[in-house]
Amino acid sequence: MLKRPNTLKNSEQELRIFRVRALLAVLVVLTLACLLTGRLIYLQIVQHDMYSTRSENNRVRVEPLPPNRGLIYDRNGVLLAENRPTYNLTLVRERVDNLDETLALLVELLELPEEEIEAFNVRSRQRQRPFQPALLTSDLSEDQIARLAVNRHRLPGVEIEAQPLRFYPDAEIMAHALGYVGRINVEEMETLDAGRYAGTHFIGKTGIERFYEEELHGEAGLRKVETNARGRVLRELGRTDPVPGENLTLTLDKSLQMLAYELLDGRRGSIVAIAPATGEILAMVSTPGFDSNQFVTGIDVASYRGLQEDLDLPLFNRATRGHYPPGSTIKPFLALAGLVEGVITPDSTINDPGYYQLPNDSRRYRNWLRWGHGRVDMERSLAVSNNTYYYTLAHDLGIDNLHKQMSNFGFGQRVAHDVQGESGALMPSRDWKRGRFNQPWYPGETLSVGIGQGYWQVTPLQLASATATLANRGHWVKPRLARRIGDTPVPLDLPDTLDDIQLANDNWWNRVFSGMEKVISGTEGTARRTGVGLEYRMGGKSGTAQVFSLGQDQRYNADELAERLRDHALFIAFAPIENPKIAVSVIVENAGGGSTHAAHLARAMTDAWLLEDEAPDVEEVREVLEEDNANVEGN
């Protein structure tokens, strides 16, 4: 306890000191109050607009509403590409407290395999617009969703997002024709319209999916939402609904496509079928195929390497990008070129001693039949695939006319309307050779071109397209894959269609058709065994392409090497002759057994298309093929 107050204290002085100090304190209090008031006026009056905007931006978030991608159907309404509901894991980096910890936890919860973790980490750090969700993994399993849901409170900024994911029910068969969608990558993100693709994670990468990306994608919608500080949506302030993408109806026929795939039986090859009158591509197969669904969610490194290193090149679309010497399959087109240029008539003949010699040249260009076919007219030249006739014709035409006429049939250029990544292959000419090799054109090279060898290369699609034009009596209809976009039919006449091919006498078409019919139905036709039991009139032409060399970097064992050095078998066909409904080109790489292998496949295709109730039995075709292999004949 303290002592009693000192009674001698000077109370008056103490009171005076206190009053002065108290007055000063009051002044300080007032000053500070003024300071506060000033600050409040500054914040609430002077800077009010800025803070209002800031508070509004805090609260309102604009969320993109991605549109549903259009579905893809075949010509009969069979679904070829659909959207399956799946669950994606997304992450908004701005809302994540500790990215490393969150990722570690996610890897643990999702039980990601070791090799995927890196890709996962890279994706999470991929450059994004602020507050845009980054896609970490798609197609979460039920288990993964459950584990994430339980740990949700530990994972701020991580959301499970329901998203329809592209699914291809018949992936292997359709892979090349349809193409596939995949994640939007960094380069694509830079070129895409950010508004349209806000919220869209996938884009068409190849094939139809890529060509019709614009139509399939649709228009993104928006919704303005009010969120709290943790980003949780509290209510919707307004929305614009997305416009779903257009559904596509293709010209492809799924059952025909499937038949073509099965006919090729896992060999390397391609079948393309076109309806001549409409240019509709009925089937377009390249084998071997691959499972395009793997590419949608992101293929794992090992599988991708497997596909890349497969010597059969499953990712390579042979139908549109495969370059093959057309061999004898171009003989009907050359005959037509001769007719157009007036170099031959249907009735003009040559005498075939088994070879052809250029004037003042001792070299003999041989027919495949050493002793020759004797007197040969146009129809017989096609039926027996006489080389001498076409050496003569090519020489008489000259490379310039030959190049011009073959270009009219679409060789050396892209022919189709909507085939993504189509190659123009190569139709050689003087100019091309000078540009490519800086060499003049030699007359002997014209002869090679005359039998579809030499520099000439075609794609299966070009071959089918030229055949369809031929079957259509020279009337060009641009080949197309899309029949209807939404409800709008793709018009028959498309821009940049080639000019029709005119013959002096329209009956000459029939003479060429007749020659082609004899290939199958004639007694000496090269594909006469294919014509057995034919129920309609069919025109065709066989071809063999020699394989000269293999890529240097590819290694084959002895058996494989022998197999891969065998000739490619080619066949073109159309039927029925009087009113062609289908034109087909078939290429089977290293079929070896002569052109008849391809001819059987072409027949199976036309049978399937024309005899609707009697679909050909693939097993039967295979048996015939085996018989033939035992009984090899030249082309």
Next chain:
Amino acid sequence: MPWHYLARSMRGYPVRPPESGIARRKSIWERIHLDPWLLGLLLVLMGSGLIVLYSASGQSIDAVIAQSVRFCIALVVMVIIAQFSPSTFLRFAPLAYGIGVAMLVAVDVFGDVGMGAKRWLVIPGVIRFQPSEMMKLAAPLMVAAYLNRCELPPRLRDILVCGVIIGVPVVLTAIQPDLGTSLLVASAALIVVLLAGLSWRLIGFITALGAAGVPVLWMNMHNYQRQRVLTFLNPESDPLGSGWNIIQSTTAIGSGGLWGKGWLQGTQSQLEFLPERHTDFIIAVLGEEFGLVGMLVLLCLYLLIVSRGVWMASAAQDTFGRLVAGSIILTFFIYVFVNMGMVSGILPVVGVPLPLVSFGGTSSVTLLAGFGILMSIHAHRRLLSR
């Protein structure tokens, strides 16, 4: 009034009968030793606080009820304390101070950790107690009690003693660590010394010493404390981290404008962008929903309370009463200024609640206990002392 007799019996000196026999009738307020003006203003303040709290707590009536209960307890404490005579506080100041220091030591040794600092003393199942709160009153009382013995203005020796009295609890609180409370304890006690007539030379000297001590203080600060200072200097440097609080609170206040967005309509507050919105940052809710007008009305209310308090302090009849009353009321204003300054971004974030508006029991009890002392000093003036 039993309280009256109890209080009277506790006085250190006998009550003289009224002179000349003219019995002056005491008003009811004088009988219960309360100041009606101050009480009225406090009740208005607490009522306004509850309205803001309802909005700030996310429209939780439970929070309002809990706060009301605390206010009632605090008011009871105030009324009880007002019944004691100032001499009681004078006598018990050293005891309270001693117990306070002992408890602070206890907290530092085996206190309960909360929010990253040891601040609470817990007797399990009985009470959670923050001794530093008690120090806010005990320290100025002790300094005033000491200076009451001395001749004023104080001599250097007395000032050094006061420095020790102040320094011990301030250091003990600061190492909990609770920088905000330790500064408030220090300022409450320093105000006593200032009011007692600390010479201007010494004030200048101490200010210079303090300025020199800033680097030393900086060296001894915890990282989170340094972070707060840095963030205060530039909140935009870490907008999602430690700058978040200040950015969101200034945004809330600024977006309120002149008239505010309306009660319960503040998006910053209601959508939880504002952190600690019902405790330290509650003024931002007021600023957002009631605008500049609401803020100035509240500020005026505080200034009225301070004015009344200062008037009561100057009317006190002895040095002890004056110093204690002056310290209590000026410390009250410091709370207001520090809190509003921090939320509006002119002071660093130090974790000082807004008196009688922020949600929380301990601080309300301490504050109203202080006002109880203030009322006691005012109500126990010797009548007709001249």
